[in-house]
Amino acid sequence: MGLMRIGRACLVAAIAATAVSAEAEAQRELDRKAIQEIVREYLISNPEVLEEAMRALRAKREAARQKVVRTVIGKNRAAIFSHPMSPVSGNPKGDVTLVEFFDYQCGYCKRSLKPMKDLLASDGKLRVVWKEFPILGPVSRFAARAAMAADRQGRYLDFHVAVMAAPAKLTEASVIATAGRLGLDVERLRRDMRDPAIENYLDETMGLARKLGITGTPAFVVGDTVVPGAVGVARLRQLIADVRGGG
Numbered sequence: 001m002g003l004m005r006i007g008r009a010c011l012v013a014a015i016a017a018t019a020v021s022a023e024a025e026a027q028r029e030l031d032r033k034a035i036q037e038i039v040r041e042y043l044i045s046n047p048e049v050l051e052e053a054m055r056a057l058r059a060k061r062e063a064a065r066q067k068v069v070r071t072v073i074g075k076n077r078a079a080i081f082s083h084p085m086s087p088v089s090g091n092p093k094g095d096v097t098l099v100e101f102f103d104y105q106c107g108y109c110k111r112s113l114k115p116m117k118d119l120l121a122s123d124g125k126l127r128v129v130w131k132e133f134p135i136l137g138p139v140s141r142f143a144a145r146a147a148m149a150a151d152r153q154g155r156y157l158d159f160h161v162a163v164m165a166a167p168a169k170l171t172e173a174s175v176i177a178t179a180g181r182l183g184l185d186v187e188r189l190r191r192d193m194r195d196p197a198i199e200n201y202l203d204e205t206m207g208l209a210r211k212l213g214i215t216g217t218p219a220f221v222v223g224d225t226v227v228p229g230a231v232g233v234a235r236l237r238q239l240i241a242d243v244r245g246g247g
Contacts, residue, residue, distance in 0.1 A: 070224045085201045087130045087156040094127030096243045099221040101133040104143040106217040108230035113164045115233035149192035
């Protein structure tokens with residue numbers, strides 16, 4: 001009999017505990033719903049809080065991205081800023097180097113041509129490194145190879161400006177025709193375009209862009225910062241000034 005009474009007592013206690021637990025869970029659910037409703041009403045009444053939260057989230061993500069970028073730039077500084085095959089314009093001994101990754105068929109890159117020319121014309125201490133990043137198809141790759149070959153004739157910038165400024169859609173024929181109009185040795189250009197060293201360099205640049213998180217054109221590197229998109233000349237001047245100021 002004693003054992004039976006103990007068993008019944010345990011069962012009653014277990015049932016009671018279950019009931020208390022269920023009641024507590026129900027209360028927690030009510031509390032959660034109440035809190036959710038309070039939050040919902042607050043956000044409806046103060047929608048600007050969501051905008052602030054999104055800005056903070058974007059800033060946090062951008063800070064994390066730039067931290068990764070700074071590490072990548074640190075490990076690949078020579079390849080980015082001083083690769084022996086990268087064409088250079090402006091002051092070769094300039095105090096700040098601006099790198100542009102671009103594609104000759106990219107409309108935004110074409111828009112960036114004037115800001116880049118303005119910077120080269122107005123800033124005598126600026127060094128510009130051009131990074132061929134042909135991501136828009138075979139003609140882009142063809143134009144990039146031609147530009148690298150033009151560099152071997154000392155005419156990179158002339159060729160770059162002429163091809164980038166072309167109003168019509170590029171073709172292989174139009175790229176070669178541009179070289180001819182500029183007075184380049186077209187036969188030599190064609191030979192140099194077949195040099196495996198140029199192909200390897202372009203492949204290396206594509207890999208470098210991926211490491212930097214560059215997926216589109218144009219993209220700029222200055223100091224320890226990567227800036228995607230067709231930013232205006234004022235933004236580029238500010239970035240250059242920041243580097244000069246030690247920022």
